[in-house]
Structures are given as C-alpha cells and as structure tokens.
Amino acid sequence: MSGAGPTFVKLSQWAASRTDLFNAQLCLELGRLHDSNTAHSSNYTKRAVMQAFGVDSITQVFESFDERPLGVGAVAQVHSARLSKEFVGKHLSDTDKAGQQTNRHVAVKVLHPGVERKIKRDLRIMNWGAHVLGTLPGMKWLSLPEEVAVFGEMMESQVDLHVEARNAEKFSTNFANRRGVLFPHTCLPLQSKDVLVENYCDGVPLRAFLDINGHTPFDRKLGATGLEAFLRMLIYDNLVHADLHPGNILVKLSPPYVGSQLDRFVEDFYDMSPFKRTKHQSEHNLPSSAEAHHHIRGILADYDTGAITEQQKNTQIHEYTNFLYGNGFLPSLIFIDCGLVTSLDDDNRRNFIDLFEAVCTFDGHKAGALMIDRCTTPELVINPDVFVLRIQDIILQVRKVSFQLSKLTFSEVFGPVMSAVRNHHVKLAPDFINIIMAMFILEGIGRRLDPDSDILRVALPMLRQWLKEDARNELTWQRDRVNRGTSFNLLKVWLYIEVREYLDRIRDWGYDDSEFFGPFAPFITADSSLA
Template sequence: MYSKPVIPLYCTLGFHHVDKNKAIRIGSEKFPATPSQIELVESQQVSNYKLVRIGQSIIRFIDQWVVEPILTLRRFAHILVLFIPVAVTVPIVFFGQKIGQEDTTGTLWWYDFLATQMERAGPTFIKLAQWIASRTDLFPLALCARLSKLHSNVDPHPFSYTKQVIEKAFGRPLDQVFTELDPVPLGVGAIAQVYKARLRPGILLNHSEEQFTLNENIMTSDSVQVLGKEGKPVVLHTAVAIKVLHPKARQIVQRDLIIMQYCAKLLTLIPTIHWLSLPDEVRVFGEMMKEQLDLRGEADNLKRFNEHFKDSYNVKFPKPLSAFSTKDMLLEEHEKGIPLDLFLKQASWAREHDVECVFDHRIADIGLNAFLHMLIFYNFVHADLHPGNIMVEFYKPSAYHPLRLAWSKLIGNELIDDGELAVNRILAVKEDPYKLQKELEVLDKEGYSPRLVFIDTGLVNELNDVNRRNFLDLFQAIAKFDGYRTGELMVERCKSPELVVHPDVFALRMQNLILGLKQNTFHLGAVKIGNLLHETMNMVRSHHVRLEGDFVNIVVSTMLLEGIGRQLNPDLDLLKNALPVLRDYSIKEGGKVALENIKYPQANGHWIKVWIFLELRNYLGRNTRDEEWLQLW
C-alpha cells in the first residue's frame, strides 16, 4: 500500500490554486507544480457555484446507479458467452488416459481451454489466472502450471491516449517535458504499458529530490552533465521508463470484481467447495487488483526496496520519480539490462554441449541472497519474481575498491565502471550461443561481475506480526525435523481448522515428508526445498488446510526462486545459501533477541536457532562421520 501524500499546509488553509499553466500559486508567489502536486490539489478543488456542484452530484448519481449497472450487465453477458462453454465441457475431465495421480488427458485439455478463455476475457481475468497459479494450496498443480504461463494478450492502447495522460499530469506539451519519447511501447501488460523516454534536464533540476545524480565512476549513454543551480556541474541520468494505465482499466476491473463476488457467493452453495471460502478469496484478489491500479503504490515499493538495498553492488531496483508519478502514470529510472531468460537458455545450451557455465552460479547466488534478505531482514518480498521481471547488468568491482579509488584520484586517472558497454557486447551476440559463450568468458577475464535488477514491483508480500510468528514457528519445526508438530501447527493456525479433513493423517503425512528431508540432510546432499514445498501444497489442498494468502505467496516465491536458481546451478542448496544471511541477521538481532527472551520467555530467537542448526550441518559436512553425529545431535 502506498504512503498517502502529505497535504501541504497552504492546501489545508484554502490558499491553494492551480493556474492554467499548472503552477501552484500561494498569495503572490508562483511555484512550478509536479504531477503529484497537480493531482493532489485538483482532487480537492470544489466549484464556488452551488448550481455547478448540484449538477455534478446529479451526474455522479446517474453514473453510479444507472450507467454503471447497465455496463456491468453488458460485461456480465460477455463473460457468460466466454465461460458457458467452459462449464458445459467440465465432464470431459473424467475421460481420457490417466496421467499421474490426479489428472487425465481430458483434464489437461479442459485446463488449457479454461486458460484460453481467461486470456480472452481481459485484464482482470489474466491477473486472476496469474493469482490462481500462485495458490497451489487451493488449486491443482497442473492447472497452476498452465495458468502461470499465461501472459497478457492485451492490444496496446493508442499513443494518443498516453500523450493525453502525460500532458494532463505535467500540465504542458510533451516536447517541454521530454527530449525523446519512443511511441512504441517497451512492453504491454494486462493493466498498463511501458515506454522509454528522456526527461529534459531542467525538469530534474527544478526538483532536487528526484535527481538521479550519479557517482563519478558510473557514466552511461543516458547521462548528461549540466550546470546546477549553484553553477556547479551536475551529472543527471535522464532516461526514464513511463508506465501508463490502460484507458478505463479501473472501471473494467471494478465491474469484473462485482461479477466475481456474486459468482463466488453462488459457488459457495456447492458443499464440496465450501472450504475454499471463495468470497473471501475474491475480496483479497480485489484488494490486490486495486493496489495495482494505483501506480503510486509501485513507486512507494521501489522507494522502500532502494532503501533496503542501497549498500548493495550486485542487487538493484530502479529509482522512482515519486513527484512525477500519479495514479495513472509512473516514472522510474530506465534500466538497460539483459533479460534473465537469455542466461537460462545459455545455461541449458552449455550443459548440452558440456561447456563450463560462466556467471550462472553467481547469478543464482545473488538472486537467492536478495530473496533471503527480503524475507529474513526486511519482511518485504517482491511477490512477482518470475524471469521476466529480473534483468542482468554488469559492473567492475575494482571501480569501487576504496584504496584503488583513492590512488586513481591521486594520480589523476580515475576508474570508470563501463558496465553498460559489457551489456551492449552481450546483446550484440545474444542470437549466437557460441559467440555468447566466448563473450561471457572474456567479460569474466576482464573482471566484470553480474548485478541483478528487479523490476515491476507492484505486488509485494509483507507478513503481519501473527503470520510472521506462524511462519517462524513453522520454520523452526522444519529445522528441528519435527514433522508431526509442523503438521499440527499448519492445521491449528490455518484459516478454517474446523474444515480440515483428517488433521491427524495430515500431521502424519507431514512427518513422513520431513523424515525424507532429514535423510537427505544426513547424506548432506543439496536439499531441494522446492520439492518439499511442492509436496506440502499437494497435501494442503487434499486435506483442505486453508492457509493465509501472504504465507502461500512466500512459499510459492521460494519454490520459484529455487527453480530458477537450479536452472543456473543444478547443485544449488537453498539452506546453504541461507547461512551467510542468517549469520548477518543473528549478529544484528542477537542482542535484541537475548533481551526479549529475558523479558518475554515466549519470544524465541527462531532465525538464530535455524542458523545454529545449519552451521552444525555445514561443519559436520566436512567430517566423515557426519550421519552418526547428526543423528546423535
């Protein structure tokens, strides 16, 4: 959820006014207004004429109680046309050859048909499909796998609409805001599309808090040097990405949510799916959609991620321009990177040709390390971590070494981080895996290191105190290999414990699953946490253990990140990767936890206990009698 902008004092006192040039006038003084200020002030302006206010109220009433219901019914008719064939073909799931334990060829055909119709139904249903794909605790895994591959098939809205949104936000023509603006979108999503542009330096100079002033050793092709207000040269990064909501996106989503709510209430009458509590799930989905329809929320998320990772060289998030962002438009720093998919394909090619991978292990480690920091340190996790939202850049660590920097300045030969050139070299040979392999090897010899850039932060997971405590208790039970207690905790703290089918059997099944993990751990192989979580979600669904959505999203994110990491490094061990993060966290929080344990005995240092166990596991891995010692422990 975004932080609501603070209303300036002059607005609350009634002295505000926005003139025709979109400047804020206070008394006799005039100040250039940013889009966020314009939006804030205009939202509070009320006509001085009573007749106009009465007319506006009548128009709002007609729109809300006459026009909207008619348009909602028309939308409902369109949805019926799309999904009645889906309902009619349900019996086909009982036919066909058996595949696995749950599915038949008929089932898989029906899942594909459902995915196709959801894609045709528009942005809300595309987002719904992506959300269903994340709820492997509620829906069959084969269905989730198909829906997870569903991408937006929305036609781009016309550039004329984008121009209208931007000019209204800035209160001036496009050519007074940007020196360049490519009318062809970089990407088109379900609810918005993105463009690349270059801001005029003067726009940034008037708002110092939004300046992308760069370090002296990070010059890029998007950098310009201009004179600041004090006459000193200032380096600005002027390339921005502009995200603009599709026209009428809010109205369409609102109508779809009303229809979904009514349908969910009707479906709840079916006894076999009562445990899903579909109205509650639709409400949660609706809240998620509404957050994404206000682009100020994404700007706020970017700001928080930048604060958390400000000291990291190998993890980066684009910087947002909050003052230039509104509900319908987001401006953020444009990042020129290499799609992670390119490295995933190259890793597969390298294994097929028995070639040593370059950078793959480091990229996998950086990604998992970033995720673990989000989860353990900050409790603020990017909730949409698929490969399309991760890019790879390069940088030279030597350009940031304090001693080298000092010496280079002393002799007048400053170090330059030319990471952008490395990106361009890779993109130039991306179609030829042989040339790409050679170029990666050359970059490695030249001392380059990879940096991951995470984009599209509209969705985040942030566990509340209760869910975080439940998560830590569960993690502790797993770390202690107490499978039965793990199952009991999941049942006790789920949303509807009274609807769980055979809770004792569920706990026993969890015990068997954790015992399998324990045996793998004794052999000190790379424990596949994703497999464990995958099996757990299977059991959760079959026993109707309804978990909190945020908790499940964390589980799914863990599975997804480990899956991506293993494509780059088949021997990846999430527990081993967690050790450095847990060490840092334990050093940082150890004293605080100790004091809490004295004051509140029930406040346990869960992460610290997990850290101690993993350190023991890591230490015993170097000894020959590892299994015997671990069993004794």
C-alpha cells in the first residue's frame, strides 16, 4: 500500500483505526503508515525550504533544523526547527515578534517531491476503474465516477499547504473558548504551497495510550474529549476534521495550575487536613509538560529499538501515567494535519441534522423516509417501502438495548444501515459518506480508550441546543413550531438516558472502587489502594 501511492496510504490509515472491522494483525501492520511512511531526502527538504523563503542557506532562517523528520505522512513530512532571533527581528511585525522571540520552536512541513503528480496518477487509475465498474448491470446507481471526483478534490486539497493553514486558523478560532482541544497555528505566512511553518505542538503520540494492555487513568477523559470535539465540529461549526487517525492526534499532559494566593491557602489547608493520608508531591518537584512528554516518548523509543519488552513498556507507561494523574496532571488533545476537512452546504447540512435527529430519537420510519427523499437518485431506489421498514427495524433493535448504546459499536448500528443502502440503491450524498467515515474512525479510537463511550448521550444535548438556536435565528414560525416538538423529543430521550445511568450507578454501588476513591474523593490519594 505504501508503494501504491499516497491515495492508497490514506485508505490504509483509515482501515488501521477500525479494529472492530478488520483483523487486529492487519490493523497493526497498516497502523505503521500513520506516521512512518517513506521519507524523502533531507537535501530535497532544504532546497524546498530555501526556495520558499528565497534564501541561499537554511541557516539564514533557522538557528537549528533537525534533518530527521518528526513524522512522515502520505503527502508530506514534518521537521522540528528553531527560528533565529535575527530572522524574527527582521521579518515579523511588531505584534508577532514578542511571542515568536520567546517561542521560536516551530514545525516545518514539506510536501514530498512529485506528490501532486502521484495523486493525479492514483486518481486516474481509480477513475478508470470507476468507469469500468459503472458499465456493469446494477452499478449505475452508485455513480462511482462522481465519488472518485469528490475524493479527488479532498486529496488534491492536501497538496496546497495554504489550504491547511486556513483550516487550522478556522479550527483554532472555533475552539478558542473550548477546553481540552488544541490546534496548531501558522507562524510565518509563505507564498509557497509546498512549505508550511507552524508552532511546534509538543505532545505524546496517541498510540502510547492505544497500544498498551489495560487503560491509563487519562483514557476516559481523552475519549470523551475527542468525541465531544468531533460532535461540536459537526453540529455547531459545520467544519469537520476528516483525517483524525491516531497519527494526527497528540496528547498534551499539563501540570496542575498554580493559582492565586487564595488558591494556595486553600491547598495548604487541604494538605493539613487530618483526613488526608499523604501530601501530594510539591509542584516544584513535578515534571513540566515537556519533561513528561519526553519521558513517555523515551519509553516508546526504547520499545521500538528493542531495549525493553512490550510488557516492560506497558508497565512503565502505566506507572508513569498513574504518577502524573495522582499529582493533578490534566490531558488535552492536539489535532494536527488539518488539510483534509469536510463541510456541508446549507441543504445537505439541514438534511444531515434532520437524519441525525431522527436516529437519535429512534424514529426509524422518519429516518428511512428521509434517506430516500434526500438521496441523490431517489428514482433508482428499489422497493422504497421495504427499505423504510428495514431502517425502522434496525432502529428498533437499537432501542431494545434500553438506550445504553455503550453496548453497541458504531459499526454495529451503521453496518446494517449501509447494507440496506446498498441493497436498495439509496445513494447518499458524498459529503454524508465522508462524515460517516470520519465518525467510524473516531468512534474506533474512542472505543479503544473508553469501551463505555456513548455517542448518543453526548450528542443529544448539543443537537437539542442547535435546533433551538437554528429555529430562533433562521427558520420560519412554522419550522420553529416543528423544531420545538423535535427538541422536546430529544430532551425526553436525554433525560431518560441520564436517569438510567443514575439508577445503574446506584444498582452497582460498591462494585466499583472509583465510586469511593475516585479523583474527587477528598480523603484518599492516587497512590493509595484498598487493603
């Protein structure tokens, strides 16, 4: 797959995240393509950078430049570098100088040589295959050449790094007031589409948390943060990062915040409490974020070189993450490589939200009817009444699990739906498929971090709030009345889920140590355990 070209590497990256769909060994092998593709030469990197800046030597821009790439993707590779003080002083505006002088560590992204030509070659091959398959009986409804054209637009957008820079700025703006998720931002505006300079995002590869036995104390928070971030992109922002495989996600571990004098007084009083068995380690002895990341990356490097066994790697990561968690470190997610995004036009967004709302409220008949009414070729649908009944039956099966969707994976719900779509020739809009594939990938990651993650419980309050705002700001009075009804249905389902979870916790009280000794228990420390 690596030798077949960057387009096929993207397909491999998606498959590697779906351990519930493909063999585990296959996913492990394909997972190497997330950030370990074949690198191009350092000489080419230097020439591309010098040409982008219009200089004769790379030292005129950077005081240090690591020739070993941090990561190698399907279309580009990234290097760590440090801007020189002289370059910052000469070429940046006064408003940018202050921050850049204190934080000159940057990431330099350079496209692979000839990548645009290779992608066009891959797309020609795929387009030829699509036209051949389209001549077969019963294949017309798929409109395969149109699907290849849409996928081609997404791939070609990645060979212009100006597009990635704009996307990253949009994401940074959207998440400016949302905690737990970070995006890189452009440091130096360049005319070249082949080179991008962004602030260096220091973090731990997500694989450190995915590829170990058991779960770290940060896993549940990371899974919830990623799921919530994706749904906010989808429901509120209409700008979805469509390439969220593990190679494009980093984990930032931040030490506890040292606040005001009043905060310190409360902490000191808390430390003197007779209910506290031991004091937390002083913040002066705690590692910084950079030191914590370096330590975990060192464990991964020792395992990759064979210095330690897999069991030793797992043990060391568990011990260190327990130490960090016990001393108040907080996890955040960093989403990088923002070149591949998906957004819906007004009609398709309205269609998708209506369909999502129907699924969330378990209205299978409405969901099936909407899928037919708003597909691209409704006249080619086979047995539409049977299709509606099939979708209704799938939704009813989901409802039978008593709203505890943690018992179901995303593929178990949408797998039968996609099968019905194929059998009845209900062709969904290509943008719909892109979003569904992105949800497949993220849900696969979330399940590995937190097997009890529940996409419905997180989505319902967001969807209800968006429907209220949409009805108030954009729609007519008649549509407002309709949305009040659907919003009320969403509220009922959400309240039911909350009550069921509360009752389940009461029923299982005492079987889970975290009920007594969780992170909010004031009389126990993280290094304590039950006798």
